[in-house]
Amino acid sequence: MHDSLFADASTRLERAMKYVSISEDALEYLKYPKASLSVSIPVRMDNGSLKIFPGYRVRYDDTRGPGKGGIRYHPNVTLDEVTSLAFWMTFKCAVLNLPFGGAKGGVAVNPKSLSKLELERLSRGYIDAIADFIGPDVDIPAPDVYTNPTIMGWMMDQYNIIRRSLNPAAITGKPVTLGGSLGRNTATGTGAFFAIETLMQKFDRLPAETTVAVQGFGNAGSVVADLLSKAGYKVVAVSDSKGGIYAKQGLDIPSIRQYKESNRSIQAVYCEGTVCNIVEHVVITNEELLALDVDILIPAALENQITQENVKDIKAKYIFEVANGPISSDADLVLEERGIYVIPDILVNAGGVTVSYFEWVQNRNGLYWSLNEVNQRLKQKIVEETERIWEISQEFAISMRTAAYVHGLNRLGEALSAKGTRDYYNSQH
Numbered sequence: 001m002h003d004s005l006f007a008d009a010s011t012r013l014e015r016a017m018k019y020v021s022i023s024e025d026a027l028e029y030l031k032y033p034k035a036s037l038s039v040s041i042p043v044r045m046d047n048g049s050l051k052i053f054p055g056y057r058v059r060y061d062d063t064r065g066p067g068k069g070g071i072r073y074h075p076n077v078t079l080d081e082v083t084s085l086a087f088w089m090t091f092k093c094a095v096l097n098l099p100f101g102g103a104k105g106g107v108a109v110n111p112k113s114l115s116k117l118e119l120e121r122l123s124r125g126y127i128d129a130i131a132d133f134i135g136p137d138v139d140i141p142a143p144d145v146y147t148n149p150t151i152m153g154w155m156m157d158q159y160n161i162i163r164r165s166l167n168p169a170a171i172t173g174k175p176v177t178l179g180g181s182l183g184r185n186t187a188t189g190t191g192a193f194f195a196i197e198t199l200m201q202k203f204d205r206l207p208a209e210t211t212v213a214v215q216g217f218g219n220a221g222s223v224v225a226d227l228l229s230k231a232g233y234k235v236v237a238v239s240d241s242k243g244g245i246y247a248k249q250g251l252d253i254p255s256i257r258q259y260k261e262s263n264r265s266i267q268a269v270y271c272e273g274t275v276c277n278i279v280e281h282v283v284i285t286n287e288e289l290l291a292l293d294v295d296i297l298i299p300a301a302l303e304n305q306i307t308q309e310n311v312k313d314i315k316a317k318y319i320f321e322v323a324n325g326p327i328s329s330d331a332d333l334v335l336e337e338r339g340i341y342v343i344p345d346i347l348v349n350a351g352g353v354t355v356s357y358f359e360w361v362q363n364r365n366g367l368y369w370s371l372n373e374v375n376q377r378l379k380q381k382i383v384e385e386t387e388r389i390w391e392i393s394q395e396f397a398i399s400m401r402t403a404a405y406v407h408g409l410n411r412l413g414e415a416l417s418a419k420g421t422r423d424y425y426n427s428q429h
């Protein structure tokens, strides 16, 4: 693994290069982020003191359209991490053929330590600091780890106050009442479910005979766990930041979601109405969850969970990356050698940005879609691109990750070439 997450992420590009014929110039452009903004956000705390939080927004590439990507609130956020996340967004949007480039933002903060009012002041302060860097035709933020529709609502409101106009398409993942799309809040897990279903059919795997472990039980992880268990898969383990639970017979995911909602922690429960009883289970650590002997492992939390350190312990047959960057590039090679299928983040978790695109389209048209229409369109896109990446991986005998980068690189290369020769910084694009 490289010292820098971005250097590690970039190696995936290098592995895909030999399977594409795009210009040297295009490749050179794609090695660097187009623009990076670092800000200091002053926040008046409830006790009257002033705290300054470091924040970032990186626009990696906008050749195919405005930058697009979420905003993360986490104590470990750095410019290097945000750059990597913006790089992945660039390829994700190309893989899904969305008319967007890649961007990402973040604030180094532990949001769990803030009151609701402090959180609102921080969110508005972040938009004050980056307002000139974003916009519905330039760069469009959305939720990521520890941000949510409420925070997106505050951010959009702050953007509107600054611009003195209503700009619903400036931020996606908003509350539905403020112009958010139906289905955005469940889109990441739902898209992952469609990708899993598409590939499990190819591997002739029946849900009832397929065990699953999910690391991370937030917006992405809890939804995919729920959909898999409803489809008959046996979800035997889940975890959050405090650790995990395992039950050989399978867990009742809707009950665990209900419990997590009211208690902010996971517990192996079975609920009838509001009464929840603890069922037989084993308490495990996140490390133990990753090493479980399951068919499908779903990392749905943070980066670098599977590295050279623990890759030898992995026993799953298929890993679906719902988190961004959960596997380091050297661990990737070991998994490939061991015949473990890794289905990459830039495909598996693309449901979120796909429905963000639908939200942006609806905001611009002023015509809103039913949940059914959103999910139908999402399914069509995820299935189509999963099939295409599968074909590329078969054609060149390469991993699904390299195939996804080949697919994205071809689209990005085509767009960069179509724009013609340019060696200047165009601040409008």
Ligand SMILES: NC(=O)C1=CN([C@@H]2O[C@H](COP(=O)(O)OP(=O)(O)OC[C@H]3O[C@@H](n4cnc5c(N)ncnc54)[C@H](OP(=O)(O)O)[C@@H]3O)[C@@H](O)[C@H]2O)C=CC1
Pocket (backbone or CB within 6 Å): 143, 144, 145, 146, 147, 188, 215, 216, 217, 218, 219, 220, 221, 239, 240, 241, 242, 264, 286, 300, 301, 302, 303, 322, 323, 324, 349, 350, 352, 353
């Ligand atoms: N939200 C979205 O639309 C998208 C998200 N993603 C990616 O999915 C991943 C999860 O994001 P999302 O679900 O939105 O985030 P959330 O904030 O909704 O949930 C994060 C979950 O991860 C858990 N977690 C945090 N740290 C750890 C840790 N060290 N070990 C195990 N679990 C941990 C949290 O635990 P706790 O509840 O205890 O805090 C929580 O359950 C990220 O990689 C994100 O970039 C990708 C595409 C879109």
Ligand SMILES: O=C(O)CCC(=O)C(=O)O
Pocket (backbone or CB within 6 Å): 068, 069, 070, 071, 089, 092, 140, 141, 142, 143, 144, 172, 173, 324, 349, 350, 352, 353, 354, 356
């Ligand atoms: O919905 C979006 O625009 C971006 C979601 C995101 O941050 C991601 O896909 O990692």
